[in-house]
Amino acid sequence: MYKIENIFNSFLDCVQCLQKALNVSFGDALTETFDNLENGQIKVELGAPDKETVKQLSQKYAKLNYDKLSNNTKLQIFTYLTLKAVTEDDLDANQMPTPPAISTIIAMFVQKLVPKEKLVIADPAIGTGNLLFSVIQQLKSANHSKTNFELYGIDNDEEMLSLADIAAHLNNIDIEMFCQDALTPWLFKSPNVVISDLPVGYYPIDKNAANFATKSENGHSFAHLLFIEQIIKNLQEGGFAFLVVPKAILSGKGGSDFMPWLTEKVFLRAIVELPDSAFQNKFNQKAILILQNHGKNIGNSEVFLTKLDSFKNEDDLIKLNVKLNEWYTKNIN
Template identity: 55%
Template sequence: MNQITKVFTQFLDAVQCLQEALNVPMTEALTESFDNLENHDVKVEMGAPDPDTVELLKGKYASLNYDQMSSKQKVEVYNLLTLKAISDEDRDANQMPTPPILATVITLFMSKLLPKKEQTILDPALGTGSLLYSVVKQLASQNHSQNPFKLVGIDHDEDILNLADVGAHLNGLDIDLYCQDALLSWQGSKPEVIVSDLPVGYYVNDENAGNFELRTKEGHSYAHVLLTEQIVKNLAPDGYAFLLVPNSMISGKLGADFMPWLANKVHLQAIVQLPEKLFQTKVNQKSLLIFQNHGQSQPPREVLLTRLDDLKNEESLVGLNIKLNEWYTEKGK
């Protein structure tokens, strides 16, 4: 048994002990477990957990040597526990954490395109926050550990937002969290940067869908399409959006309607088709869609269109970076 597997097993045992004592979903027990560890205590509310379980948990927590773990180790084991919690509760597939390698792909583009200044970066479908946090941490590592971003996250699921809150703390990040339908009005000023792995499916609030140009004429509208329109509406002038979207939004019948609409609203920058192996089925396959809102900026001479076949091979990322550099140089002429 390797070290991370051993640590994961020990943490899982403590989380499941608390889960059983409180009779709550694992996501809730996971959030409270890390709160207990951070506060060096076992929270008791309405007599639960009982005194015997409190003593049992204190022993389990002590064996974890939590305070001696590095921040990186805490984040790693927390992400694994989060993945298990979401899987075990048979939650919506849209709530599964985004593969970390996709954050690296997005960061390549963000490091080139974003101006070096303080900006608000928002994820309107935050989930556990794994994509946003990974992107920001990578950008900070390229900037001498300086983080110029104000982080904002929106999600309609309070339990998932609680997980995102703990994740932000473990990553050493501050974030403003809003529990709401992202297709309703956003609070605060318009963000300069939006990054998101768009949830795919139907939007059941037909009344609110009527406020969007891209609503369907009959039946439920596509949530991922409406959310892109919402992003365009709320993105600051000259602001950038980096979105993981289903391939159907770019090609096929849906794409034939959506892409001309989008091209009229924003400056398209790049479309990167992601490796098929990353996704379970053809229907689930996604691409990275990057655009800049209208403002003082000019559209690029041409949109960067490329495809990644294998992200496990480092040469694939190197090749993408070369194409990006060539395109960026030409874009500035």
């Protein structure tokens, strides 16, 4: 950890030096830093950064020994710096990277439920790409679909997409990304898998929300409900969605209208409640919602329901896998 901390601080020094010289956000400076390092030269536009800064950066970059660092180390440092960018740039809570344990759980379900064939996978709220890329790496390790993936991502924030682009490169993942409102028509083929940590809150464009069945009758509509409806509209027949959603929409007052609507539109396969301790208060608590679109020769099944007590205890994930295998054998296989 001491070595990683030293490397991190050296990278941080480079990012802050460039940030000051260009007068840009931390996230923009982070993207530019890794672009410079990957390309082996310092990008200069309209005289910025100036010659003195270029000289300083050249010396700092040389001390990093970037080409000798393992890809895993580069990715680890970039992930830590991305977390810092969220804090430094005062980004929205929705833009925080998804905890790694969640990607492990989703990868577990994808391997069980999704056919091992070429997959078209989309994340309509990709952010930094942390969730999608982590799941894909785990599927590759398991040789699921023989690593044959066609990937797409959407985000309406250019800074997030720039960070996702660097992360994709470091992960050696090919993906096409679109800067757009994900609640407008998607600009790529219908996916058979959607993996996403959905943004939580109100959607400000009431005129567009009026096109959705899940719109609110009064005031702004909930973005996460509109996202789920948009995902269902775009999923291929029989396609799966693995979504991180607010737990409140699944039961009680929050789910009284939504859940009956949802169960008419799709087959509900699983709900995994995430540990309470992972969230600051009960209003922020989340769950993984897994659904399958209607399609030929596809029927309903008993819904897999469980709650995790902790992300820190590996035994909990092992127990989850055992339960998943039992449920799969009984209901799916």
